[in-house]
Amino acid sequence: MPIINKLIEIETNQGINIRNITPQIQDLITSTSIKNGQVLVFSRHTTTALAINENEIRLLEDVKVFLQKLAPESDKYLHNDLHLRDVPEDEPINAHSHLMAMMLSTSEVIPIVDGKLALGTWQSVLFFELDGPRKRTVFIQISGE
């Protein structure tokens, strides 16, 4: 059974931003001969995350507001006391971004049927940048027959 590893590279913007990476994942699947199996989508950073939901622009704004209320940037966090940690001075102040990431997903597995992602009608694979801007990568592993 072939196992094919790929990377998606993403340059993100300031703060929280959400990207639909479904077309890139589908293109990678199409570039293989795998017709039946699954794709593992794996977020490779501690302040990025994944969710599978509707790619509707107003909903994505609602999600940002929701996450900002859930883990407010302005709260006190021990992780943000850089002077008490052994880190460079330009280390980002981003405890809230880590907490948001833990509430979303790091790994998602999606079935592949007839060479296509077997998503529901309104589902898209959404990549969350929670502490941009940065250069980020998403690991894609396609396996099956």
Add this chain to the structure above:
Amino acid sequence: MPIINKLIEIETNQGINIRNITPQIQDLITSTSIKNGQVLVFSRHTTTALAINENEIRLLEDVKVFLQKLAPESDKYLHNDLHLRDVPEDEPINAHSHLMAMMLSTSEVIPIVDGKLALGTWQSVLFFELDGPRKRTVFIQISGE
């Protein structure tokens, strides 16, 4: 290595409702010859979700109350301004349901050992309807040997 795809169909009730789909998943595994491997359980809707936890009726009520506090239906959401979106007039007002879904899971992978789901004693696979009533499907992919 065989890869077997199945669907579970579920008719749900009004609002939030939570179903234990463990017996249906186990029956599908038993109907195959796979004894060692894994099952991918994939929620196919943007207002349904999964969790693996205890199927205790009072706890399930606690989860509903918890989700309703986490993403209150009565909050203002941009996604709910249907007149600003290109959607039919009977589009559901359900931003809160999408947010709840993103806090739960879309994909879960569970090991299969000796033809059985290798769940812990108190674990069940729970399907969450977050915007019922609807006809829903859960994708089940069984793979192994």
Add this chain to the structure above:
Amino acid sequence: MPIINKLIEIETNQGINIRNITPQIQDLITSTSIKNGQVLVFSRHTTTALAINENEIRLLEDVKVFLQKLAPESDKYLHNDLHLRDVPEDEPINAHSHLMAMMLSTSEVIPIVDGKLALGTWQSVLFFELDGPRKRTVFIQISGE
């Protein structure tokens, strides 16, 4: 394609505690001949969970505080009315622990490349005890070639 099942055993402390189980998972992978594939990490309890994030001691304290605010132990929960349930008298009062577990992960799948977990630089696999002290197990399934 070989599929290898292992268990990690963990003795936990009082209340919430978070352990980095990355070295144990890597050791199990190294003990097999699998160089390319994936590992399924599966939490086997309804009051334990997983997350993949940074193993920074001050951040882990922030996560505890965050979870305790999200699902306060002092809130009223139906699951905690032991006299209304058919359970032993020493059943734990732990609805909050179940809720925290559902907000985190039960299953995570991580790619293996060249015999190593393909985690990002700052990522660790974190095991969350949410209702300790207990003896716990994490199921590890390694598959690939």
